[in-house]
Amino acid sequence: MSETGTNDSDVDDPETTTINVRVTERQLAEIDAAWKEEGYTSRSEFLRHAIRDATEHPGASRDMLASIAAEEYAMRKGESEAVSRDEVVELIDDT
Known part of the structure; x- marks a missing residue:
């Protein structure tokens, strides 16, 4: 590569x-x-x-993406638990 x-x-x-x-x-x-x-x-x-x-997953709104980004930030600071990519996709599919 x-x-x-x-x-x-x-x-x-x-x-x-x-x-x-x-x-x-x-x-x-x-x-x-x-x-x-x-x-x-x-x-x-x-x-x-x-x-x-x-x-x-075109239904992923900017608000949803902002929420995911905020959760990622919290996780990196140790204030939240990590979730897998599959769990995020499942959440997106459920909305």
């Missing part, structure tokens, strides 16, 4: 299509920090999951 977060196996997958997306330098830095911190193998893998979540 390269420093840019690309993975050669991404290119070999016949079911994927390459797209170009323009983001700010700040957004790119946030994306790079997030995929590494969350344990994804590449930037592409992280973005595919983000796109899938956005398209499969």
Whole structure:
């Protein structure tokens, strides 16, 4: 894998299509920090999951996302317990 977060196996997958997306330098830095911190193998893998979540769960409102972000912040400060990604998806699906 390269420093840019690309993975050669991404290119070999016949079911994927390459797209170009323009983001700010700040957004790119946030994306790079997030995929590494969350344990994804590449930037592409992280973005595919983000796109899938956005398209499969379009009902996730800004208020819901703000609530999730607040809970994440509380968890990092030790004021809340962690929940799995699957638990979050289940909560989203129930709304």
